[in-house]
Amino acid sequence: MKHRQLLTGNAAAAWGARLADVDYIPAFPITPQTEIIELLAQWAADGTIPARFVTMDSEHSMFTAAGAAAATGARVFTATSSQGLLYGFEVLYTIAGWRVPLVVVNVSRALASPITLEADHNDILSARDSGFLQIHTETCQEILDTILMAYRLAEDQRVMLPVLVNLDGFTLSFTREPVDLPTAAAVAEFLPPYQPPHAFIRGDAPMAQGAAVLGGAAYSYFRYQQHLAQENALTVHQEIAAEFAARFGRHYGLVEPFQLDDAEYVLVMSNAFATKGKAMVERWRACGVKVGLLRLRVLRPFPAAAIAAALTGRKAVAVIDQNLAPGLGGITYQEIAAALYGSHACPPLVNVVGGLGGKDISEGEFAAVLVALQQAAAGEQVLGPWLLYTKPEQERMRTLLKIAGKEVLA
């Protein structure tokens, strides 16, 4: 086995599950995730991994099986995308309430309608209130590393909640990059076998799991416990990240600052397109413009303090949301604005929506965002939401509408 290989994001995710030595994988296919479960199915079939691999009839059954298996004390992995995540949606809330520590990979794909294949983050962000922890990744290496860290985080007694790990369809899922594969022995030291210390379902020890409660006070108790466990995860993540860095040489924070130290202007981005933002930052820096980037990584729990610390005192900040809450704007913009509210030296905050359905964010569009930041710093009102769309894209869309039989006004 070569230590450093070219792997797609999907293969890196499958390697994450393999190195985590998972026991059970319930699966259902959906583009652009299917490669993950294909690889795991192949490894399970040829004996490479000892896990039990089971194909299910839907994502709803898949999440139910995943939660139920985790409730027996098994280490569980599964993966889905987009419509599949939504099809299993009610089960996400249910099994988060069971406090079972499985890891689910979501490969982002924009939601219907219109139905499409490439990425944006409305799918994963729809699950932000489900009780799952949520970590968004930028590179194939980070996918693998994050899955290993996610099991430690999920299984920690201060947390005991399931984790969603997000990667973008196409720009990561089908994209090969060099990935350092840790050895199984090194991973086993970092992530020992899961041994639940508290009661779990066993045939010889009957119990009721996920019991109903009547009366809001009992309900509130359990929900508040989920919230407090999420808050604990902020600290636990940092402990795990430090240990991971000591063992493997790669450090992942709650957020990732890029060229931020002396930055006057800041882009806030997440997932694979953050790479494009970093490239722009480097180009601007070469021209003497002090721009930096803050990449959102852990989205749940929401690291409000880390974000506020990174953004206060800047001349202007653009939050580029690759998602859209129709009638409101970008989703993470709202949360970042809330994190900054009332803070001293709160910067002007511009909300940009771009990259929906995998739409490119071109250099020219980034350059337009920088102009908006400079205007905002000069006191102009450019808050948005600002819907990125170029004139050539608009012209092309008009042509398509005409082909579809629609008379288009000039």
Added chain:
Amino acid sequence: MLRIRFHGRGGQGMKTASRILGSAAFHAGFFVQDSPVYGAERRGAPMIAFTRIDRAQIRERGAIARPDLVIVADDTLLADPAAQPLSGCEVDSTVLINSTRDEATLRREDPAYTGRLLAADFTAVVLQTTQTLASLSTALGVAAAGLVGLTAEDALAGLDDELAATHLTAAQREANRQLAQRVYTQVSRWTPVRARAEAPILHAAPLAQVTFDPPRLAVPSVYAVGNSPKRRTGNWRQFRPVLHADLCTRCWICFVRCPEAAISLDAQDYPVVDYDECKGCLLCVHECPTHAFTVEKEMR
């Protein structure tokens, strides 16, 4: 950074070609990123794959808009508005086209293109060497590796990495390696591609103001009817099935099995292939119990 873009049709192996190049460059010690883009997977539909090669970590993702080298697996793509294989190519680009036609003829397909244009019939070399079109990926992946200046050893190592993931027999692997050596020698007569000068930093793009449109426009519905037949798929074909009526028993298996409904029946119930629509999947050839179809290579 070197940016290489592969254009082909689903089934021609251009995703694999981009990976052979990626693996070859990775073997040579470079940072590499490769990725394909396709819609709902369809054999014969235009697709694109990308390989980026650099000495430092690559900070780009997705489509390559400004390629240093473009590989075109199928010259019918030059005229396809959905493919536009020469987009972003300028005077300092190199385009390599797999074609039976010569460079001067191919240039007339897009007179606006002024960069370097290379052409060779790799399909013929493939058919002589491995006898299967599946090896076009080997030929064009290795051709790209040679053109960007990688050594033959690295090109073969990249090929071996990709072959390792297949179920080919030892003899088939050896045939692919021979094909690779032949193609590498063939392309080494050409000057290697150099990275184009980085484009200057762009000014702000002209952004469109997105305004409300009436729902009649703003729903994803198609009002135009009957436009599917206008999308002719006959040029997706590399090999055509040809019926020999004297061997046909009129069992209709080909008529029933054709996935494109491109086979109809004439007045005497003999099958007739509509070559405007036939994609050349050759299912009819494989299904015919009396071997009444032969296969002919398309020469356009």
